[in-house]
Amino acid sequence: MEYSLIQNGTLIDGTGDQPVNNAAILIKNNIIEYVGVEDSINLPKTKIRKIDADGGYMLPGFIDSHLHLMSNGFKFEDTMYTPLSLYFYKAVENMRLTIDAGVTTVRDAGLADYGAKMAVDQGFLLGPRMQISVTPLSITGGHFDFWLKSGFDMKTSYPGHPDSICDGIDGVQRKVREVLRAGADVVKVMVTGGVMSANDQPEFTQFTVDELKIIVREAGYRNIKTMAHAHGVGGIKNAIKAGIHSIEHGTYLDQESIAMMRDNGTYLVPTLLVMKINRELAESGSMPAYGIEDALRIEDIHRRNIKKAYKAGVTIAMGTDSGVIKHGLNLQELSLLCDAGMKPMEAILSGTKVASECLGWQDKVGTIEPGKLADIIITKSNPLKNIESLGNPNNIEVVIKDGKIVKNLHKT
Numbered sequence: 001m002e003y004s005l006i007q008n009g010t011l012i013d014g015t016g017d018q019p020v021n022n023a024a025i026l027i028k029n030n031i032i033e034y035v036g037v038e039d040s041i042n043l044p045k046t047k048i049r050k051i052d053a054d055g056g057y058m059l060p061g062f063i064d065s066h067l068h069l070m071s072n073g074f075k076f077e078d079t080m081y082t083p084l085s086l087y088f089y090k091a092v093e094n095m096r097l098t099i100d101a102g103v104t105t106v107r108d109a110g111l112a113d114y115g116a117k118m119a120v121d122q123g124f125l126l127g128p129r130m131q132i133s134v135t136p137l138s139i140t141g142g143h144f145d146f147w148l149k150s151g152f153d154m155k156t157s158y159p160g161h162p163d164s165i166c167d168g169i170d171g172v173q174r175k176v177r178e179v180l181r182a183g184a185d186v187v188k189v190m191v192t193g194g195v196m197s198a199n200d201q202p203e204f205t206q207f208t209v210d211e212l213k214i215i216v217r218e219a220g221y222r223n224i225k226t227m228a229h230a231h232g233v234g235g236i237k238n239a240i241k242a243g244i245h246s247i248e249h250g251t252y253l254d255q256e257s258i259a260m261m262r263d264n265g266t267y268l269v270p271t272l273l274v275m276k277i278n279r280e281l282a283e284s285g286s287m288p289a290y291g292i293e294d295a296l297r298i299e300d301i302h303r304r305n306i307k308k309a310y311k312a313g314v315t316i317a318m319g320t321d322s323g324v325i326k327h328g329l330n331l332q333e334l335s336l337l338c339d340a341g342m343k344p345m346e347a348i349l350s351g352t353k354v355a356s357e358c359l360g361w362q363d364k365v366g367t368i369e370p371g372k373l374a375d376i377i378i379t380k381s382n383p384l385k386n387i388e389s390l391g392n393p394n395n396i397e398v399v400i401k402d403g404k405i406v407k408n409l410h411k412t
């Protein structure tokens, strides 16, 4: 049995409660045992490892509800030039950068496979705890079909990574079963086209409501949630009608779909950061030609519609699409959520408590409360006064995952 005490800091516990000064957190092995004002803690009479927060701020490890740990830019032509092994080695660095950014739990929206998850769970790799979707379901010619008009198929393929393409009631049912067999914790489906795709545009509707209902039903048989990549409003509405758990991106949300989401309790995972960075890349000419037009056009639309959804009271969990953009910038999303109307505390909750609920892991992570896994970060500056500071990994001084210090910029 091992005890640790984090002391000498201000607690922002992720429940939405007011910060607590002079707080301390007692950890037993990997579980939080007690949280409160330091003087009020009854310490066990045994050896305790002390962790000095150094007057900083103690927050829950953040949760990114939408990223791609195995991806570095999503240029589909990369599969022609890049040996498959390099693709895995790069993921090692991607995971470390994610931890350094203060993100200790992620929902991988496509490509991370069961082996990647095992490597972290078994302690071979430093990385966030993850829910994986393995591969997103896509229609023939849809957002995750890498078949080019030349006849070349640019998809990544290896054992453990099933093909994504499925059509029709029988086809999607079988594909869900295949993805679950490959170890998916969540089923991801592309219900519209995308920005960086070869054959479509973000507005295009993909899959029918009937197909989506089968996907939701089949996943539901095993208590598995569904997440839908959705830009165009036709696809968004189909997904909500089918009972999809979370809408990713939500670019072309209109008042009707916003009301549907609120009434159905559908989560929204905006990805403001990727839209911003993609627009900047398109403007500077450093993006493949097939993405430029879409990237320039949709950032503004996305930002405006997310603002409307927030105002209307849709539940918003933080996601970033890291992997499409550079890894490790994840918490820059928080200040963009504030630009969309959130207060800093609300933005923090969208990346902690609300995100844990979106993943269905609210009993394990997302807040600093007794009984939860000890995922805690310590930052120097007050994020309630300066939310942007969280976006710079240099300000994330200590990261604790599962009771273990996995990053420490404090001098020892």
Ligand SMILES: [Zn+2]
Pocket: 066, 067, 068, 109, 321, 324
């Ligand atoms: Zn994505």
